[in-house]
Amino acid sequence: MYLTKKSRLLKDPHDIRMCDNSASSSVVFVGIPWDGAVAGRPGARLGPAKIRTAFCNLPKRVDVEDLGDVDVVIGDPAETWQRVEKTFRSLKDRQQILVAGGDHSVTPYVYRGLSEGRKISYVVLDAHFDLRTVSEGLTSGMATRLVKESGGDIPITVIGIREWSNPSYMFSLADKMGIEYYTIEQVHKLGLEEVADRVYQQHKNYKAYLSIDIDVVDPAFAPGVNAPSPGGLTSREVLILVSHLSKALRPIAVDTVEVSPPYDVGDITSNLAAVLLYTSIWSR
Numbered sequence: 001m002y003l004t005k006k007s008r009l010l011k012d013p014h015d016i017r018m019c020d021n022s023a024s025s026s027v028v029f030v031g032i033p034w035d036g037a038v039a040g041r042p043g044a045r046l047g048p049a050k051i052r053t054a055f056c057n058l059p060k061r062v063d064v065e066d067l068g069d070v071d072v073v074i075g076d077p078a079e080t081w082q083r084v085e086k087t088f089r090s091l092k093d094r095q096q097i098l099v100a101g102g103d104h105s106v107t108p109y110v111y112r113g114l115s116e117g118r119k120i121s122y123v124v125l126d127a128h129f130d131l132r133t134v135s136e137g138l139t140s141g142m143a144t145r146l147v148k149e150s151g152g153d154i155p156i157t158v159i160g161i162r163e164w165s166n167p168s169y170m171f172s173l174a175d176k177m178g179i180e181y182y183t184i185e186q187v188h189k190l191g192l193e194e195v196a197d198r199v200y201q202q203h204k205n206y207k208a209y210l211s212i213d214i215d216v217v218d219p220a221f222a223p224g225v226n227a228p229s230p231g232g233l234t235s236r237e238v239l240i241l242v243s244h245l246s247k248a249l250r251p252i253a254v255d256t257v258e259v260s261p262p263y264d265v266g267d268i269t270s271n272l273a274a275v276l277l278y279t280s281i282w283s284r
């Protein structure tokens with residue numbers, strides 16, 4: 001008799017949350033529980049469940065349709081990435097797509113699915129360039145390179161680069177590849193609004209994809225990540241930056257990747273990822 005599948009302890013009928021009364025919507029939420037490309041600290045496969053739980057608990061501002069998770073295949077990256085690409089190709093008509101990763105290797109395949117037949121620019125918040133080519137095995141540190149290879153002549157901007165977390169050859173490689181970047185020092189000097197405005201000027205003629213590698217945030221605020229890098233944004237700063245970028249760019253898709261719940265403390269990293277996705281909904 002006193003059994004419930006929605007075990008919310010707070011009994012306030014006027015407090016409607018994101019996943020209450022879920023309806024079909026042009027804004028959708030998709031999880032990708034995959035960390036098969038991580039060379040460092042695994043666990044991002046558990047990210048979508050945690051991020052979804054936190055997201056669903058936020059106050060309702062707009063209807064978001066939860067489409068569930070991409071059906072990944074453990075141990076088979078090629079099949080998984082193909083499924084990711086096909087899934088997002090079928091979602092091209094949605095107004096805004098919110099993606100909860102997963103390691104960063106899924107982003108290029110989300111991007112490929114969505115950019116079929118059209119040019120989409122790419123903005124990424126990340127401590128790392130992600131321009132690697134490895135001689136053996138896999139890495140989630142190749143996302144920006146793969147987006148560049150499939151996107152062609154599109155603006156690409158990386159925000160939050162740490163000098164101490166990237167091999168020195170990558171700075172010149174980024175220049176050679178025509179990839180614009182802001183180091184964390186430049187972000188600090190210019191200010192968040194100025195950076196967002198400059199990025200807007202670069203991308204304003206395109207539909208944009210916004211990827212948020214949660215390691216752009218300082219490990220003090222986001223410890224649950226694959227590759228933590230000291231000296232990052234505070235949680236407040238990243239929220240301000242994502243708010244500015246989303247309002248200006250109106251991105252067709254936003255992902256939060258690299259959240260690794262086993263390394264998290266009190267779910268603060270997955271909570272931050274959920275609030276970042278929520279903040280990015282420009283139609284709300």
Ligand SMILES: [Mn+2]
Nearest residue numbers: 127128213215
């Ligand atoms: Mn990173």
